[in-house]
Amino acid sequence: MNVKEYISSGIVESYVLGLASEEERREFEQFCSQYPELLAARNSFELALEKQALENAIAPAVDVKSKIFEQIAGTGKVVTMQPAAIKRTNWFKYAAAACVILLAGSLYYNLTLYNKNKVLQNNYDTNIAKLNSVEKDIEILQQNPNIKMASMKGLDASPQSYATVYWDSTSHDVYLMTNNLPIPASDKQYQLWAIFNGQPVDLGVFDMKKEKLLIQAKNAQGAEAFAITLEKKGGSLTPEGTMYVMGKL
């Protein structure tokens, strides 16, 4: 993405002023976490807007503040509200004590619910983000007629292993889906190879990331087949380790 072009499209202003659509907002927030320039542009417009608003402040009616505080004052009021009803009996003391206990219980319960809700909200956001990423990946595969697929079956070292390569014959992009591969030891990494004219061509090492459906590997100019070997961390120039899966295009 061209960040400069994106910034100068008016999206920053549109987002900050609350005029962007739901979809634009989501996209903008995602890009903000990826591009510091965009974040800086947002911040600078926000500051300008804030400054402008502060310079053009108009004093509201004087009683607004006290009305607000009356409305939000919660717990303090419950105790002081009925001075007329006070009768100095034991009964009243017990009732007041019960009220305080109930109130404390209710506050605790609210707090628990609030915390629970926050956790749920976080989980929800994470899941939505995952789903979006998966949907994007599926889009890549579905909308491109030039995509060819190679199913790589497990070899002797690990017969139940299975992985899939999607290769774009025009752009030469390579996407890898690790359907089933054992988690490697911490000093090892899997490496993807294209077999082109009988020679292995390095397409890069990769980590097993559960949240990503597709891993984008290095481009491959051409390939007859693809294979994955287990190499020392960082990869090798030519395959040295055990081959786990292989499949023809």
Added chain:
Amino acid sequence: MLQQRNEKAFGYLYDNYSGALYGIVNSIVTDKEIANDVLQNVFVNIWRKIESYDSSKGRLFTWMLNIARNASIDEVRSKGFRDSQKNQSLGENVNFPGAVTGPAIDDVGLKKVLTKLKGELRVLVDMSYFQGFTHEEISRALNIPLGTVKTRIRSALIQLRTMI
């Protein structure tokens, strides 16, 4: 501190920002008395919703400004059909004839900046920002293609950016 609902911090917030937020409320709600009521609701809402403020999505002021803007637009809207549809959000039933001229533009704050824009761009920003019409509604009301509405508003915003 504010997110722990500290009243002192909230008082400080009010002292510093009520004027700026009242400015924006005033540019949408013209009646002074109603504008004060709206501002009161805005701050009560800020107090109640403070947990939902997410600093990764923008500055606190931006968040408050948007609450103020939305509350003001809701107020103006609810007046139009207060009998049966008071709480309805912008929908199909919105009447457009008055929308293009709208309330008179006062020469304060952002609205003052707005007067520097060219006629049509000014109408578009006024309708979308100060009256809360969606791009679709503006497209239908002014009979301009949706894509054009979007690009023109964006270009108006870029111009505004250089003016504030």
